[in-house]
Amino acid sequence: MSPAKLSLSVDAIPQEKRAIYDKEPILAARDLRINFGRVVGLDGVNLDLYAGEVLAVIGDNGAGKSTLIKCLTGAYQHDSGQLYLNGQEVSFKRPQDAREAGIETVYQQLAVIPALDIASNLYLAREERRAGPLGSVLRMLDKKGMAKRAGAAVQELGIQTIQNMGQAVETLSGGQRQAVAVARAAAFGSKVVVLDEPTAALGVKESGMVLNMIKQLRDNGLGVILISHNMPHVWEAADRIHIQRLGGCAGVITPTSHDMGEGVAIMTGAKKLVQDAPA
């Protein structure tokens, strides 16, 4: 059963990008609700993510951004509501379930192992073994192959400051580590990549690099969810912006339909979004 259609205003979407919205959303959430004791975490949230777009999720602290993302990626189990992947209803009991379904998450704390090299980090918990008895009997890792494919994955994202896949992650700068985490998500996320505050700890140049990687993922046809507090970054990278407020969705805007000031006003409740609000 496919999810009920959410109304979608494509007026503010550039002409050449409208085609991606004709298809079925790659990831859809309907009426997600979760309570933590007496505290309402999510109060019936709807969300559509299309392949080939960057959907930013913004909101004040406590608005439910992280909770929403955790429900989408299997870290939390929502109390009620439905999740659809490619129109099929799914339920994720653990983060691994979401990962196996093709949804990769880049956590705020990055989840890279400093002492291991870049290739090992990219393939951590997904190691590939050698062909033949060396792999099946002796369980030997295909180190060369993994390093080669890791190099290709990093190249594809246009990261030129990382050259040597045998370099330990601890010798990298913050931006390069972020790049490794994004590259891992990109290499294995076949459908959706979720990034939680990917630019929070980075300088201007490194942020630019990560934003470019995000656009690259989108252009490769993935659905990208970007959570950020940094409005200029959101307005630069996002195609649509989901505004989370008080556990619910206060509306979906685009960088061209509203400017940053209006976005922040809606986010803080100073202004209401008057459009055809979802029923």
Added chain:
Amino acid sequence: MTSNSAAAAQYGGRQQSPIQRVQHLLHSYPFLSPAILLIITMAAFTALNSRFALPANLSSLMEQAAIVALLGVGQTLIILTAGIDLSCGAIAILSMMLMGTLASTNGVPGPLAIILGILFGVAAGFVNGLLITRLNLPPFIVTLGTLSVFTAVALLYSGGSSIQGSKMPDIMTALGNSFPVGSFRISYGVIVVVLTYIVVGFVLSQTAWGRHVYAVGDDAESARLSGVPSKRILISVYTVAGLIYGITAWVLIGRSGAATPNAIPQGNLESITAVVIGGTSLFGGRGRLVGTLLGALIVWSFSRGLSLAGVDQQWRLFAIGVLVIVAVSIDQWIRKVKA
């Protein structure tokens, strides 16, 4: 692209002081410092007394280092996960007393007694791992507790007395037999130790399990978020360590020619010393197994070297103490390495 790689090359080649270069080298090859230390130690003791370099002396050095080196394999695995095992010697002793008693008093056939003893080691390690992961207790506390428990059980079970090798089937003491290699003598026990290093070294460096051991030790939470089953890895590490302590028990019967409850009074701490001197970090995630072998050889080189030089044995303890502190300081310094 070319300008970028040129920039990257320039960035990487930015001038480093000689000290920084040494720091980098030690960081990339953690077993380099113990290897250098072992060479210096052996050269120094040979200079003090040329008998140190005689094959007979080196052969008995190997025999003496073998037990600590073997316990050190299990200890290295555990320390790589940022844990510690204070009970390793106690597990080996209890396994040994179990093997000896089963084979002599209970009349169990030798091979079966050995297998049961080794299985006890496996079970003891599994219990350590279970307590650490399920009850979330620090490894230090768990193994401090099991150290006392296993030591007490070994003494109660054996009545505090040894079982002579002559009362056991030959296979129990077979690992103590040796054969000549040139002018050296090598026991089968040493062969077992070397084989264990090769097998565990291979598993650590070539398999996914090995990677996961390093990952869990370096950053357990990141490893979990990356999909590594951290708790399962920890339990398996303590269980494998228990297996190695069980094998140590067999080697130990061969070496002592008996099952004795006080065969290795310093085994617990000496194995930790060997691991630390061998360049494995107590903070987990960093180190190489071969370093532990070098560490055990260094410890026993001091012992034999000092006695050949006619120095009071107490200085050996003094020297080992200094070495441990220096080794951990070097580790701290190496960890501060910057790109």
